[in-house]
Amino acid sequence: MAAIVRLLLFAFLFTAPLFSLGSRNGFTINGRVKIPQGFATKGFALPGRMSNVKVILNGGQNVTYVRHDGYFSFYNVPSGTHLIEVVVMGYFFSPVRVDVSARNPGKVHAALTENRRGLNELVLEPLREEQYYEVREPFSVMSLLKSPMGLMLGFMLVVAFLMPKFVENMDPEEMRGAHEEMRGQGAPSLSTSLPRGARN
């Protein structure tokens, strides 16, 4: 029996990876994890290094690792609908639902659960790369200005140099009006507008 299983297994490995009829108590699911070369230039897993690719069936029922070519197998899986998860640092893989049934052995029925995309063969590819760290923005004058200290300086400069210019350029008539208004209000406009702004 086991020889037949192996034979089947090999046959499927080189055609389309899928599951094969096992012996009395289960099926074998064969699949492949593929990390495209386009990915993984700066990621955490180097391309071609598959030693830490973990494949998990049904949330931890079975755990296996992939071979150097990315192939993996789960043995002795009962019929039903199963969930396969791939864990590789630096990549986001969608879990995959795989239907295993005695009725149509050898036919792949698998779909990504994240986007419900069906799979013709059980080749699992990452949906995207994961970057775990914030990227430090390169130094820019803006970022310095944005810091509280920069704002302090900026504000001071504006008040010290721009304000007099404004006041100078103003019409004497308007100036007098503004003075009167200020006197009438009794409070400078800055203090009235600040708390409202700060609340936002």
Added chain:
Amino acid sequence: MAIRSFFVPFLLLVLWFYSSLSPVLSLYEDQVGLMDWHQQYIGKVKQAVFSTQKTGRRRVIVSTEENVIASLDLRHGEIFWRHLLGSNDVIDGIDIGLGKYVITLSSGGSILRSWNLPDGQMVWESFLQGPKHSKSLLLLPTNLKIEKDNVIVVFSNDRLHAVSCIDGEVLWKKDFETESFETQQVIQPPGSDLIYVVGFAASSQFEMYQINARNGELLKHESAIFSSGFLRELSLVSSETVVALDSTGSILLTISFQNGEISFQQTPISNIVEDSSGPAVIIPSSVPGIFAIKINSVTIFIRVIGKGKLEVVEKLNQETAVSNALPISESQQAFALVQHAGSEIHLVAKLAHDWDANLLKESIKMDQQRGIPHKVFINNYIRTDRSHGFRLLIVMEDHSLLLLQQGAIVWSREDGLASIIDVTASELPVERDGVSVAKVEHNLFEWLKGHMLKLKGTLMLASPEDVAAIQSMRLKSSEKSKMARDHNGFRKLLIVLTRAGKLFALHTGDGHIVWSHLLHKSEACQSPVGLNLYQWQVPHHHALDENPSVLVISRCGPSSDAPGVLSFVDTYTGKELNSLSLDHAVVQVIPLPHTDSTEQRLHLLIDSDKHAHLYPKTSEALGIFKREFSNIYWYSVEDHNSIIKGHALKCKCTGEVADEFCFDARDLWSVVFPSESEKITATVTRKLNEMVHTQAKVMADQDVMYKYISRNLLFVATVAPKGSGEIGSVTPEESWLVAYLIDIVTGRILYRVTHHGAQGPVHAVFSENWVVYHFFNLRAHRYEMSVIEIYDQSRADNKDVWKLVLGKHNLTSRISLFSRPEVITKSQSYFFTHSVKAIAVTSTAKGITSKQLLIGTIGDQVLALDKRFLDPRRSVNPTQAEKEEGIIPLTDSLPIIPQSYVTHALRVEGLRGIITVPAKLESTTLVFAHGVDLFFTQLAPSRTYDSLTEDFSYALLLITIVALVAAIFVTWRLSERKELQDKWR
């Protein structure tokens, strides 16, 4: 007017600047290791194989009880690579094939894998099947070849397989027809093409099969009957002789099967050992010519001379571990013995055929807290003078792993930390007066220099050397690992209890072990099994001179009704203050919210007969307890028959265990779930020490909702009995999940919801007035997370300000849980991508800071997810007011943002639990995740709003101040000059 019209855009500009400061919750790569630490372990070593070829690095391959296979550096003990196999894929055997492949047999002998030795890449995997379950044995004969192919001989599932070492192809296999044949040993005599399979059939029949190793052909099958039966253990003394014990354990049987003829030789133990009493046990070993038996606690080594003659060579009274034999030359085999003697261990290496000569005899001082040696593995090397040197790998009682060479410990690994069963946090000592603050800020110049470097770093002007200097400066900061409390409460001790029964205190600053303590074995209890840790005494205010202590509850033996043992351990020093052997079992422990005058917490221990025992046993404690007598309620869960019962205290114990501190319990209520449709899978309550800042929740429309906050709420999840298995075993129609909220004082079910087509496992967390639980949705075939929030309606009419002013509110009225609570619940569900191993929630000192869920995913990472994503008030189109309140538009699945993994690019291999401890600083919480690895970090769920961040640039602040002062002077001078000019004009 113009002034105003100028100011408004300016203010807007300022505001825009502020709002554009993006809320960075995550980490920059250069901040790794500043506030977090990560430690990798492997667990207690079961088997070790050395790989010490001349080329390449020296390694030792180990398999452990945590189901890890790892390659360790023999020089330093570091991990080269490591794989954690699944929990039902237990490793049965490991070996090295062809010097470059690690072969592992696992899953009860069903899966044979080969790993590349240098990098741990899997090379091939073979699935071996057989007729029935049996012992699994892995054998790698060194010089057995079939068609130039090295062969792995595997006996598993009652079938003998020969597997190719190159590609895992099964070359031949052989079944054994005999009914009830139990294989004990598979022997391959070196240099021959034969394989012997020996074992027992029925209870008194010895069977021997001789098989051609080249093709699996059965050459001979012999059996012999020994009337008084066998004990199921064999010791191999040569390739054609084994030693067994008869069923009474008093007669040694030397069984030889030379040339296929079985012959027995009986030797009563009393004939060779004078004062033997009690039955003997064979210690499994494979030293040629010698085997070991154990009678009571005495280890006896017996040599087989010639034809079945036995001779005692040594009797050892101490705990002894024996290694397997190691061939050191063509004809010589060596083995090692390790004996425990007080504070030392004695190492002896001997040649198998010459007992009296010692190749090595050394004594090494050993930390008493490591206990006795459990296992020893031997390896040799050739010294420069061509003599043999030996290195020994020792596994101790506390699961630590040590390499001994030339009378010294070369390295040690604390692998007990791979199996933590409970964690609690403790404060560090207060810094004493007189002891100067560490010389960190020794002088202003150094300090300024450091900050100038940092400034250079932020301005991207630093050279690579500068960057390295900055990094080391940040990582080194000695403040971090100081042995005293800090203002922010970041420095604490994590007290962990491991499966080996050892307590460790880890410093939160850098994770170093402050002290460790192996629980003492007493006369009454030989093998205590640690169960739980509780905070026994947390002194503050008036009892500050006392040291805090923890209570360790352990059980004397494996069964659940074995008597308990209490140990009290000082958390500053690690000394055991007191140890009590109880005369009752400990089924449940209830820490009460009361302490006595020395700040000892009252604990109620429930035994298997439903009696409650109060500790500490003092009259003061009893007095406090009497006052609260009628207010103590607890519940018990009977998993197997799906019943939850509520209990209260009745009266003093009656009957034989009459003791002042013992009380009888009465059953108050019980919730019986229909066993044919519901099975309890998860029960969760709130953490006892959780702080809630406010009961009121203000809605966007100035409305107020009151959270229903009760310590007596229990979340229960039940699943259909059919759906309690693995995913894929049921159809959506026959599986469901029911979630309940139960009040544990009255047994009232406050809320019940059924999820059709859902399945466990259920992971849940309860905090404040909400529960979040994770389960599997079979219809969508995705994981789902649900949230239930519960609000108190009886206080809803307190919204009127006038009522509050006039004192007509009911906020101060007493609440009795027996009155029917008016509650409303809200719930919502979302999809979640990953399987989950553990869920926790952040906890802060005052409970003001918003909460984050910490989700331990199947990839052994910890994801921080804001509680705002699990808010039942989320809707697809939130109104403007709701948006302002911070409600996120509803999406069908929860977002996974890679930057919000608190474990960043690390993995907490084999994650089991996540613990959060509040720091003194309100914004910050300490997170400890444990599994096979340990990970610790600080988290600020709403950013550190109450302190400056670590990367705050003091130098920039100084420069700004200087610049401002300079500007003031400049403008002052300018204005003076202008004034002067004006006056001249």
